[in-house]
Amino acid sequence: MLIRKLGSIARLSDEEQQAIACLPIAVRPLPAAQDIVREGDRPSQCCLILDGWVCRYQLLGEGKRQIFSFHIPGDIPDLQSLHLPVMDHSVSTVTKATVGFIPHEAMLELTATYPGIAAILWRDTLVDGAIFREWMVGMGRRTATQAIAHLFCEMYAKLEAVGLATNHRYKLPVTQADLGDALGLSNVHVNRVLRELRERNLITLQGGWLEILNWAELTKLSEFDPMYLHMGRRAA
Amino acid sequence: MLIRKLGSIARLSDEEQQAIACLPIAVRPLPAAQDIVREGDRPSQCCLILDGWVCRYQLLGEGKRQIFSFHIPGDIPDLQSLHLPVMDHSVSTVTKATVGFIPHEAMLELTATYPGIAAILWRDTLVDGAIFREWMVGMGRRTATQAIAHLFCEMYAKLEAVGLATNHRYKLPVTQADLGDALGLSNVHVNRVLRELRERNLITLQGGWLEILNWAELTKLSEFDPMYLHMGRRAA
DNA sequence: CGCTCTCTTGATAGACTTCAATGTTAGTGG
DNA sequence: CCACTAACATTGAAGTCTATCAAGAGAGCG
Numbered sequence: 001m002l003i004r005k006l007g008s009i010a011r012l013s014d015e016e017q018q019a020i021a022c023l024p025i026a027v028r029p030l031p032a033a034q035d036i037v038r039e040g041d042r043p044s045q046c047c048l049i050l051d052g053w054v055c056r057y058q059l060l061g062e063g064k065r066q067i068f069s070f071h072i073p074g075d076i077p078d079l080q081s082l083h084l085p086v087m088d089h090s091v092s093t094v095t096k097a098t099v100g101f102i103p104h105e106a107m108l109e110l111t112a113t114y115p116g117i118a119a120i121l122w123r124d125t126l127v128d129g130a131i132f133r134e135w136m137v138g139m140g141r142r143t144a145t146q147a148i149a150h151l152f153c154e155m156y157a158k159l160e161a162v163g164l165a166t167n168h169r170y171k172l173p174v175t176q177a178d179l180g181d182a183l184g185l186s187n188v189h190v191n192r193v194l195r196e197l198r199e200r201n202l203i204t205l206q207g208g209w210l211e212i213l214n215w216a217e218l219t220k221l222s223e224f225d226p227m228y229l230h231m232g233r234r235a236a
Numbered sequence: 237m238l239i240r241k242l243g244s245i246a247r248l249s250d251e252e253q254q255a256i257a258c259l260p261i262a263v264r265p266l267p268a269a270q271d272i273v274r275e276g277d278r279p280s281q282c283c284l285i286l287d288g289w290v291c292r293y294q295l296l297g298e299g300k301r302q303i304f305s306f307h308i309p310g311d312i313p314d315l316q317s318l319h320l321p322v323m324d325h326s327v328s329t330v331t332k333a334t335v336g337f338i339p340h341e342a343m344l345e346l347t348a349t350y351p352g353i354a355a356i357l358w359r360d361t362l363v364d365g366a367i368f369r370e371w372m373v374g375m376g377r378r379t380a381t382q383a384i385a386h387l388f389c390e391m392y393a394k395l396e397a398v399g400l401a402t403n404h405r406y407k408l409p410v411t412q413a414d415l416g417d418a419l420g421l422s423n424v425h426v427n428r429v430l431r432e433l434r435e436r437n438l439i440t441l442q443g444g445w446l447e448i449l450n451w452a453e454l455t456k457l458s459e460f461d462p463m464y465l466h467m468g469r470r471a472a
Numbered sequence: 473c474g475c476t477c478t479c480t481t482g483a484t485a486g487a488c489t490t491c492a493a494t495g496t497t498a499g500t501g502g
Numbered sequence: 503c504c505a506c507t508a509a510c511a512t513t514g515a516a517g518t519c520t521a522t523c524a525a526g527a528g529a530g531c532g
Contacts, residue, residue, distance in 0.1 A: 058373060061459060066373045080366075083359040088366050088464040112351045119347075122358045123319040129361065130316075130324050132368035137294060137302045139375040140420025144520075175478065184376025186521050191480060223297060228324040380488075411510065422489050427512060443497095 288333025
């Protein structure tokens with residue numbers, strides 16, 4: 001899984017593939033809504049998502065919460081802990097998930113030995129940053145409708161890139177409250193915006209399945225331009 | 237300057253310091269409000285800020301703008317272009333500034349030869365991401381007053397760490413409209429919040445100089461915890 | 473079957489924006 | 503030294519978006 005993800009970004013030599021395949025990895029199934037790492041922790045391993053959805057978030061005063069990102073199979077949401085020893089936020093499963101844990105030690109050795117792999121992983125954290133910036137645009141300068149539409153487009157692009165979605169349709173295993181916490185909105189308002197998107201025949205959303213009925217219109221409405229995902233040719 | 241900044245994060249060997257000092261760097265003075273790199277560009281060099289303030293931003297439809305970050309001397313705002321060839325946003329001076337340009341080629345050679353330096357630079361981009369997350373919290377889950385107060389605390393912490401501010405006082409060379417574009421607010425509302433902060437005797441702001449009159453109160457109000465800046469012991 | 477979690481809807485309030493006008497400041501050239 | 507200009511800051515009034523509060527309806531689960 002990791003080889004496939006990294007290989008989709010840059011060509012890996014046989015030797016590099018070999019080195020990645022040899023990484024010690026402890027695979028563990030986790031229930032939904034289970035913290036993997038918590039703010040303040042000093043993790044000694046990274047987690048590679050093999051199955052399910054994961055999010056990063058922070059809890060604030062008065063029960064408020066901000067979700068920073070959603071992650072899907074192939075992602076390493078806490079890659080930053082390799083170089084920032086103490087976590088400034090938490091990582092938690094969204095759905096039931098399968099996660100592989102790789103010791104920092106092994107990762108550090110890998111990146112020191114293969115600068116090419118280090119560069120790809122570094123790159124991955126930079127794309128992460130690009131997505132944060134795009135979310136900032138959403139919260140700062142887009143309407144709630146645009147922000148939600150944009151997130152739907154983004155998640156589709158990401159899922160489609162790793163072969164987990166086709167035909168503008170995918171499983172969206174997050175509650176409306178989660179969406180609100182991700183975009184800085186109240187759950188009530190999220191609900192109204194979703195209704196609006198449905199009434200405008202842009203999406204359907206039932207049983208946790210999202211279908212984008214009018215991709216062209218939705219991307220136009222939300223000003224979605226996949227460039228910031230830096231996925232190369234697939235992006236179209 | 238670069239050695240000092242990087243050396244403040246991790247100990248550099250003599251050899252590493254030597255290698256950094258040998259980097260080819262083209263120093264150029266720039267006027268205020270001058271783009272350094274633009275969205276869509278494929279830069280062949282990075283810029284190291286030697287003097288002045290710089291910001292990263294994106295222009296949107298209808299004249300809207302989102303500022304993603306402010307940068308001060310010692311920062312390399314477009315370090316990401318090393319591994320993400322096409323820019324997804326623009327970089328521009330805020331004030332008159334002095335900037336050093338370093339060819340990607342030289343940087344890539346440096347990081348391939350010295351994995352320790354690569355790790356420090358990587359780390360720097362990760363802190364960048366941490367600041368983005370904190371701004372997301374500000375826009376999503378804090379009031380305008382808290383968000384502005386938080387930004388003031390953050391900039392003080394950053395400036396103080398590189399010796400450019402003391403006594404809770406610093407030059408803040410941004411307009412109220414800039415602040416609004418950074419935090420997702422209208423310039424009018426920024427103005428009102430600033431008045432409120434003044435009336436509560438938390439800050440003074442005149443002639444471009446900001447003074448934080450009550451650090452304890454301002455950090456409490458904005459829930460500012462410098463941990464996310466990952467500055468180590470200095471953070472207190 | 474009852475319990476809990478999520479979704480849905482209405483009513484009301486508050487935060488923030490927009491529009492528009494005025495005040496302030498620093499710089500420029502006569 | 504003063505008129506003139508161009509940014510920037512400040513203020514008021516009106517309007518919009520989104521939050522909060524509250525309550526009911528479904529849906530999944532032991």
